[in-house]
Amino acid sequence: MTSADKPARSRRPMIRDDRGSAVAEWVMVSAMLVLLTVTVLQIGFALHVRTTLLDAAGEGARHAGLFGAGLEAGEERAADLIAMSIGGGYAESVVASTTELDGAPVVAVTVRSPLPLIGLLGLPDALEVTGHAPQETLDAE
Template identity: 45%
Template sequence: MRHRREPGERGSAVVDFVLVLVVLVPVFLGILQVALVLLVRNTLASAASEGARYAATLDRGPDDGVARTRDQIDGAISGRFARDVSAHEATVDGAPGVEVTVRAVVPALGIGGPGIALEVTGHAVEEQPP
């Protein structure tokens, strides 16, 4: 037995679909944006830490840490996030060490527009000669 539709209900499924999409698409895009920002932030933090550890080895310096950090970022996500990388000697928990800082802007959904500014720092204690 088929259900007969009233003449006024014709096309109501399309309207319902559009109304649901109006709510779901922005929610989905918002979740996607948060995931993108977290991916970039975690990658930058990992690269900064790796660069600091590399610069803190006995035969390396802060410039080596900057180069290592840039290579890590370029290999993982994109070189455009590696434009503003700096390193300097610092005190880490009372010991001499190296600090690598990365600053980057993550655009909205990766396609441009207003961005979210990120700044992450990696620290490492310098190796001491035996």
């Protein structure tokens, strides 16, 4: 066998086989898509909780603003609505107060609750919403 009969050696480095790369790419892309989907769902859930708390605070303020009703009635109404909607753990800090706006009495109900970050678990007292309503008074004029 002469040197002319020997196969020529390639000077290029050996190219690796592509087997299995499609599976690895699919796993990485699908993991990223699952993480993105879960993140969008969690943001939607957090906004749902915030909207529910804001609605309950507004309803509690309207209830407390009725003639003859007290601030405690507004706090209780807001806490009941929150407990029925998303759970009692979100209704632990409900405070009603009265302020003046342009000479007219206004009831404010403030709710502090956890901000859900992972499912229902989250940072305690990180979310604060306030609902306002005019307070009915008996004018003695």
